[in-house]
Amino acid sequence: MIGGANSVIWDWNGTLLNDTHLSVSAMNRLLQKRNLNLLSESTYKDVFSFPVKDYYQKVGFDFQSEAFEIPAMEFIQHYNAEVTSCELHLDAMQVLTQFRSRGIRQFILSAMEQKALNDCLKHSKINQFFEAVSGLDNHYAASKLENGKRLIAEMNLDAREIVLIGDTIHDFEVAEELGCRCILISNGHQSKKVLQKTSVTILDQIGQLLS
Numbered sequence: 001m002i003g004g005a006n007s008v009i010w011d012w013n014g015t016l017l018n019d020t021h022l023s024v025s026a027m028n029r030l031l032q033k034r035n036l037n038l039l040s041e042s043t044y045k046d047v048f049s050f051p052v053k054d055y056y057q058k059v060g061f062d063f064q065s066e067a068f069e070i071p072a073m074e075f076i077q078h079y080n081a082e083v084t085s086c087e088l089h090l091d092a093m094q095v096l097t098q099f100r101s102r103g104i105r106q107f108i109l110s111a112m113e114q115k116a117l118n119d120c121l122k123h124s125k126i127n128q129f130f131e132a133v134s135g136l137d138n139h140y141a142a143s144k145l146e147n148g149k150r151l152i153a154e155m156n157l158d159a160r161e162i163v164l165i166g167d168t169i170h171d172f173e174v175a176e177e178l179g180c181r182c183i184l185i186s187n188g189h190q191s192k193k194v195l196q197k198t199s200v201t202i203l204d205q206i207g208q209l210l211s
Contacts, residue, residue, distance in 0.1 A: 002163045011166035012110035014188025019086040026078035036060040045191040050170035091207030096129045108133040172198040
């Protein structure tokens with residue numbers, strides 16, 4: 001499925017970690033507190049986007065009455081309190097193991113804050129698969145493009161030999177800017193309907209990478 005690529009850059013949330021349900025429940029706690037309409041998982045996957053500030057506005061937050069940082073930190077507190085209950089997607093461990101056995105270099109490029117990301121990986125016991133793990137220096141989940149450029153430079157990678165695997169249009173956009181191929185998986189944070197706005201291969205679940 002990844003052709004002649006010798007390196008894979010993984011997104012984390014929604015791609016390897018099955019955390020969509022937690023993101024929905026954490027957001028619904030914020031929405032309920034503000035008497036806003038709650039989200040179903042299917043609605044969430046249709047409206048979630050990057051930067052997440054735009055997504056917050058889509059679901060009803062008014063940043064004239066409160067700063068974005070207030071609900072953003074509330075969300076992170078709810079999310080981090082329960083993220084250890086989330087498991088890897090089915091077949092994720094098998095895919096990571098197979099790629100390693102084939103000599104494919106593996107990395108993580110995430111919009112999650114670096115320390116929280118490190119803690120998640122440690123809990124999931126999969127650090128051994130990755131040569132480098134790149135998260136953001138804040139909790140506000142903006143673009144990870146600059147970190148991607150830095151990762152490619154520091155690890156001496158050839159973008160033409162990389163496949164970036166993610167679950168959002170932002171992953172596609174980052175891959176385009178980095179000059180590497182992209183595969184998207186539709187059982188994460190955005191629906192297949194949303195992902196089909198791109199021109200790349202879309203899989204239903206991670207195990208299909210082994211076909």
